[in-house]
Amino acid sequence: MQSAQAVARPIGRGAKVRAAVHAATLAELLDKGYAALTVENVAQRAGVHKTTVYRRWTDRESLLVDALAEHLATDIPVPDTGAIETDLRALARSLVQTFTSPTGRAILAAMFTGAAHLPQIAAARRHVFDDRLTRAEPVIARAIERGEVPRDTDVAELLKTLAAPIYLRLLITAEPVDEATADQAVRITLAAARARALRPVYASKPTAE
Structure with missing residues (x-):
């Protein structure tokens, strides 16, 4: 069985990416807390590349605020x-x-x-x-x-x-x-x-x- 952070299948762009990243951000926050929250882990959980996340959010703070x-x-x-x-x-x-x-x-x-x-x-x-x-x-x-x-x-x-x-x-x-x-x-x-x-x-x- 894959772990909760295993890379998911590729997802579409736009709203689907945003929803997936938001969900992954909240899941990471729940599992690890703010101190351990990273863009890399969020991207992995969401099934997207970290550059996809950085194109929309400049850092983990802006990502967390949006989510x-x-x-x-x-x-x-x-x-x-x-x-x-x-x-x-x-x-x-x-x-x-x-x-x-x-x-x-x-x-x-x-x-x-x-x-x-x-x-x-x-x-x-x-x-x-x-x-x-x-x-x-x-x-x-x-x-x-x-x-x-x-x-x-x-x-x-x-x-x-x-x-x-x-x-x-x-x-x-x-x-x-x-x-x-x-x-x-x-x-x-x-x-x-x-x-x-x-x-x-x-x-x-x-x-x-």
Whole structure:
């Protein structure tokens, strides 16, 4: 039986190559961690020559950032259940499911410990949040139209409030993270939104006398 790193059959170009390399990058990250991640091993696992990888990504950092951003942007679907509570519950539970999986834990380790010092990783974290914010905006817009949350609800603040308890447990306290964690985050977020505590915050400017 061939090892996990055995060279696969040649694959096509373009999107197929990109998908294969992304998958190989995440697999290497899961198996070996960020410190041992190399372009050569990724290329071998993906079944492509390393020059094929270098034509698209300049180094392992840019490759990792691209793979992480794509995986995290597409891994959590944006729900449309017809009610804000069940929409947010689906979002929060998906977040929990993603980051408690082996691959999710490896991604968190890379983004917040192993490669956290890299400017590219900081940019990737921002890209992921911005993408998720953009994709989740219709969820909040529908809730506003249904009268479930106030019209001046700040979408970004709502999503930060939803995610904060989950990330706190994952990254800081190491407490258990499960569906109960997600459901509690939803209750807190909705209570804050309905109390109008999640309105946009504008920097106040001194008025001229």
